[in-house]
Amino acid sequence: MPRTLAILLTAWRTDPDAAADADALALRKFGRWCQRWSPSVSVEISAPHPPALLLDITGCAHLFGGEERFLRRVARTLRDRAIRCAVAIGPTPRAALIACVPGDDHAVHLEHPIIPEDRHAIHAALANRPITALRLDAATTEALHEVHLHRIGDLLVVPRADLATRFGPLLLRTLDRMDGSHWEPFQPIRDQPPPMALMELDGPDTRADSFDRMVDMVLADLCRQLQALHRRVREIEVRVKRNAMDTGVVRLVLAGASDDPVHLHQLLRPQLEQLSVGMGVEALCIRAIRTTRADDPQENKTTDLLTARLGRLQVLRVRPTTRWAPEASWKLVPTDAPAARAPHPHPHTPPPWRPTVLLDRAESISVTLVDTSLQRLRWRGHSMAIARAIGPERVSREWWSRGRGIDATHAAQCSRDLWRVQTDDGSWLLLEHMVGMWRLRGVWS
Amino acid sequence: MKSLPAPSSLSHAATKEQLREAIAMREGRTTLHGDAHDVPAERVPTGWPAVDTLFGGGLPLRGLHEWAIESPRSPCSAFAPLGVLVHLAWRMDAWCQNRSTATPAHARMIVWIGAWCWPHADTLALGLRHPFRELEQPSVDNDSMKDLGETSNLWKRSIFVRATSMIDRVWCAETALEDPSVMTIVLDARDLDLTASRRLHLAVRRDGLEPTMLLGARTLRELREPSAAITRWRVSPCPIDIHQPLETPRWDISLSRIKSNVAPLGTVGVAGAHDDAPVASMDPSWVWRQGSVPS
Helix, strand or coil: CCCEEEEECCCCCCCCCCCCHHHHHHHHHHHHHHHHHCCCCCEEECCCCEEEEEEEEECCCCHHCCCCHHHHHHHHHHHCCCCEEEEEEEHHHHHHHHHHHCCCCCCCCCCCCCCCCCCCHHHHHCCCHHHHCCCCHHHHHHHHHCCCEEEEEHCCCCHHHHHHHHHHHEEEEEEEEHHCCCCCCCCCCCCCCCCCEEEHHHHEECCCCHHHHHHHHHHHHHHHHHHHHHHHEEEEEEEEECCCCCCCEEEEEEEEEEHHHHHHHHHHHHHHHHHHCCEEEEEEEEEEEEEEEECCCCCHHHHHHHHHHHHHHHHEEECEEECCCCCEEEEHHHHHHCCCCCCCCCCCCCCCCCCCCEEEEECEEEEEEEEEEEEEEEEEEEEEEEEEEEEEEECCCCHHHHHCCCCHHHHHHEEEEEEEEEEEECCCEEEEEEEEEEEEEECCC | CCCCCCCCCHHHHHHHHHHHHHHHHCCCCCCCCCCCCCCCCCEECCCCCCHHHHCCCCCCCEEEEEEECCCCCCHHHHHCCCHHHHHHHHHHHHHHHCCCCCCCCCHHHHHHHHCHHCCHHHHHCCCCCCCCCCCCCCCCCCCCHHCCCCCCCCCHEEEEECCCCCHHHHHHHHHHHHCEEEEEEEEEECCCCHHHHHHHHHHHEEEEEEECCCEECCCHHHCCCCCCCCCEEEEEECCCCCCCCCCCCCEEEEEECCCCCCCCCCCCCCCCHHHHCCCCEECHCCCCCCCCCCC
């Protein structure tokens, strides 16, 4: 049996100065966010009534522990995000939507009503709801009030023929949609299919230059579509239908959006050259999987060229982290990763010193101490006198990360001291000392 | 039959000059001839008086400069001379701020090719100041450095490329050179042979390119190998001086080779313990802490 969950946005305020499209766009965005609960989400807008979202949850409720727990979970999630709304589940979209509106007997109104599937049960559950919950036009609602029909229950006892004669067919159709006698169309949010360009040949073609030309033409077609949509591509997928072989698939993620077919072909060429075309190519399909708006700032093309040749994990940027340790204070990320926020300077602690080269793996060294002062060190077979030693700089696990699966004792053991030392030949080194062990962490080279 | 007159030494020199000019024109180089020292016109002030004086204003662009560490008594010679290379990257950034180019200076990138010459990102993240500014001579510390604002964070504009083979590294450098938004390329130039270095040298001199600084990091042993680099430098830790209160890393740099006989070969710009003005030093106050506030 079909089931619908309605979310009535009771506090939605439409800005009269803003375009109506902005409202619809925001609701569609919210609807996409709600697709975490159901793949089929519809937006209900009928001014002056508050907008609503309708989720077709047929076959979904058991995934969330049943309808009651599902409804409570949805209500809690939305409340935590400060979204004021009313939620209800019903057998039809209209019944669920009406059930979101509280009845006139507030004392018996359930916070999260669930309407059963039976027709009589629907009538009984919604009889006390006001006429306005039906979302009729203002003239019909006013006419109903003139004859003292204020609740849905009042309408249900009036002969249907009289209602149709006096108030038109719309009222009866709405009541029928409420109890399921009349089917109500449900128009879920559907994202536009990604732009795609396709070329099919009459027969397999084995020539490399033909394939190259084919890619050129298909990419040009795809870029024309993108330009018409004022979009640029961030990720594309190339499918090559090969004769007597499975379909070859090549994916390309760009660091910066592009709608230039020459540039895209340049990036794809290394991967396509490695793709065996076997007994010939029969068809070529290129899809723009991820796109961005055309007015977004463009990244430079060099990064893409380098990535296309060397691989995504070989061309990197740095991103600051919230860690203190020198080896963890920065993270290398691929160039197509989201942009980083600027780090914040610490207001109180004096700035520490960091070497120009930080070793990937700290190297064990031996250090000679005389009366707790550092005298000599031995590193990679070289014995050097220590002329200056500055430290220690205590580095321990950050207080905000201590709770994550690590107790205080372990955190104390993780702490270490950093020393900056200058050897007799003038070189500066960064040493770390931890529970009787000395290691070399970095070099000022 | 009249024999042709033997060319005099003057006419011979003039012919050579004409030939050089013709070759320069064919290669599309516009800055080679006309300069008394056969060095390109664009120069970036390094902040090191001896070097800037020697080159008439700064390190010349449109050429490969190779750098290596000389530290026989410690294993530091196995590393790239990143202290100096980072300093030059900052200097190039400051120089670009005062130039009007197609790509705005704050969008010009630095490409670090080869994991061997990736610096720690703290050296690229400065709040307001150039790392070596306080230690440079006031006379060469020109106004361009004042334009380094909060937005001048090299870490945001740095691309780190992990390329192991020499072929890949040279290809990456050539690709980056073609991009007008790249201002500095620091290359792991180990195993770079003469042919590859000549390719890079010609690529960086190509006409119509935005001025780009091309720096190569090598090992000391390789500085004896043939190369098309216009300069070759040795970087060594500054000998310790216990009377020197400055507790910062300092290096001596020496020019071991220069192309086109712009100056006599030999050691220049040696400073540090022998001079009150260090050639390159790091000031502990320039590194600032990041990421102390949890997000």
